Amino acid sequence: MLKLNIKNETSRLRAVVLGTAVSNGPTPGIDEAYDPKSLEHIKAGTYPIEADMVKEMEAVAKVLEKYDVKVYRPDQIEDYNQIFARDIAFVIDDLFIKANILPDREKELDAIQYVIDQIDSQKVVRPPEEVHVEGGDVMLWNNHIFIGTYKGSDYKDYITARTNMEGVNYIKQLFPNKIVKEFDLVKSRIEPRDNALHLDCCFQPVGKNKGIIYKSGFREESDYMYLVNLFGKNNLFHITREEMYHMNSNIFSISEDVVISEQKFTRLNKWLRQQGFTVEEVPYAEIAKQEGLLRCSTMPLIRD
Structure with missing residues (x-):
């Protein structure tokens, strides 16, 4: 049996599901793009090819194995x-x-059923249909749960709006003893530089008390200030619009002092090293073209 335990984003990782790029399928058509960044690359003819993405994901798997993390991969579809x-x-x-x-992504859950089968069935839940909540919007910080959402009345018109207020309220009901704080995110269907697809596109904690943040990803300044007050301004690394576009806030922590980061994130990686982190650099720029990076392709199951 798998004894799940995730209380935050940075404690020592023991088990994780890492996605796969094998048999990734043909380049989608313009009308099949789920987000503006993929759309941009489909139109430009620069959409990533499978061989490159497989290589990138294998580099991450190697780093995880180096740190004795148990890595589960989905069955191939x-x-x-x-x-x-x-x-x-x-x-x-x-x-x-x-x-x-x-x-149409339901199949992806079937592909990790062999992992779910190892979990106590009473510990596996599925929200009711009207509840939308995706993992990229849910961030744990010990007694806090941060959740990205979109409060605009045009929520249903946005394929980039992935977590609704029903989702926020559902998590509040499941965890009445935690501080559940939602953040209203900036969304765009057409400009990837102005689209925070998930909360981890504009914020992520690292280490014990630090974080990476993109101020303009929040629709309300008060939401941004909430995090500044909680973490302290000097503990937050502020990324630019262009760095947000390249997914600088979407790195992944193996422990409180080890992170996996994209090799081209020079400014961020330098800052992390100055703060005492070990930075394991990997190439992930091709996968980033689909508006997702290291945090998006991992699902932690057990942290110490």
Whole structure:
């Protein structure tokens, strides 16, 4: 049996689901793009090819194995994108919560059924249909749960709006003893530089008391200030619009002092090293073209 335990983003990682880029399928058509960044690359003819993405994900698997992390990979679905394991489910404490994702991604859950079978069935839950909540929007910080959402009245018109207020309230009911704080995110269907697809596109804690943040990803300054007050301004690394576009806030922590980061994030990686982190650099720029990076392609199951 898998004894799940996730209380924050940075404690020592022991077990994780890492997505796969094998048999990723053909380049989608313009009308099949789920986000503005993929759309941009489809139109430009620069959409990533499978061989490059497989190489990138293998580099991450190697780093995880180096640190003795148990790595689970999804069963292969032919011609299907299974990279972003974070979207389909997430763990809070010892509960495995399945996300109500875009309907045609249901197969991705089936592909990790062999992992779910190792979890106590009473610890696996699925929210009711009207509840939308994706793992990229859910961030744990000990007694806090941060959740990205979109409060605009046009929520249903945005394929980039992935977590609704019903999702926030559902998590509040499941975890009445935690401080659940939602953040209203900036969304765009057409400009990837102005689209925070998930909370981890504009914020993520690192280490014990630090974080990476993109101020303009929040629709309300008060939401941004909440994090500044909680972490302290000097503990937050502020990224630029262009760095947000390249997903600088979407790195992944193996422990409180080890992170996996994209090799081209020079400014961020330098700052992390100055703060005492070991930075394991990997190439991940091709996967980033689909508006997801290291946090998006991992689903932690157990941290110490």
